[in-house]
Amino acid sequence: MESRFIALKLFLQALGIRPKIKSFADRKIIQKAVYLGQALTGVDLGYRFSWYLSGPYQTALANDYYRLAEYLELGDTSSKNLKLSNQVIEKLSNIKKLMTPPNSLPETITQSEWLELLASYHYIRFVSKYSEKEASEFIKLKKGHLFPYLEQVKSELSNIKAI
């Protein structure tokens, strides 16, 4: 397995994300987790994200997690004795709790929806450079079903000093 797939696997592992790709929701989780992992910690796997319908997305990342899934299905164990540096693991661990919806939110919001909202808000604030007001209006218009959870997203990002 090439080193970039090992790096991706270990990166996801450090965030508590399994490299599952069977459903659209699974793949969305990986996309948003990698975006947030890079954006919030400075740990760089080299993926450069653009805006698509469900938020920040990277085509090369999609290619890579499909390839990673193939290797894992074939039983590749080349990552077995490898690990990320302690510094990187620590950085990623600091945001690991963001990867799942807070307990205070209703169970109706799934992990993929939570990450979509978190990543989308962060992206349009800090990459698209929308103001807070513009970003809130955008989320209300385009992701209305997730808008009720926006304040929680802002709170979580504020807690880790991302905003």
Added chain:
Amino acid sequence: MDGFNDKRLADPVHGTIGLSRLEVDIIDTQVFQRLRNIKQLGLTDYVYPSANYSRFSHSIGACHIAGKVIESLINRNFLNKKDFSYKNIQRYRLAALLHDIGHYPFSHPMELAIKEFYQPDIKSDLTKKPYLTHENIGKEIVQYHPEIREILNNYGYSRKPISRLFTRERPDILLNIM
């Protein structure tokens, strides 16, 4: 399309392509003319000799197609004509025209090689790599290249809205035509 026929080119794929004065001025810049020497498919023509068209002709074709798509969407009432003034349409056409201006020599193979060179070493601290995608290089060119800056300023177009379209930095209803 009205307003985009100051100059006409014959294209083997699209037939006659109409261009605005602004688009012609952009095409005449050294930085755009460079695209004549960048093959669309990198080294593929060494295997398939006919695959030798350039990023130059591709970019002009993309500009034309962007205009055609918008025209078609307006005519079919999927877009409100009032929201798409001449200037707005020109902006999308410019984004399509300039979307590949940042391409490396040999197109994607070179870009992949550079990305591979900077691929993460898992034993390192995985800090941000200086690798730039061709879209981001294009963004820098649109923003800072003196020829492009001067032309866009002279015609009254801001640079950022154009580069944001082809880097997909901002949500936009027509992002997918880029």
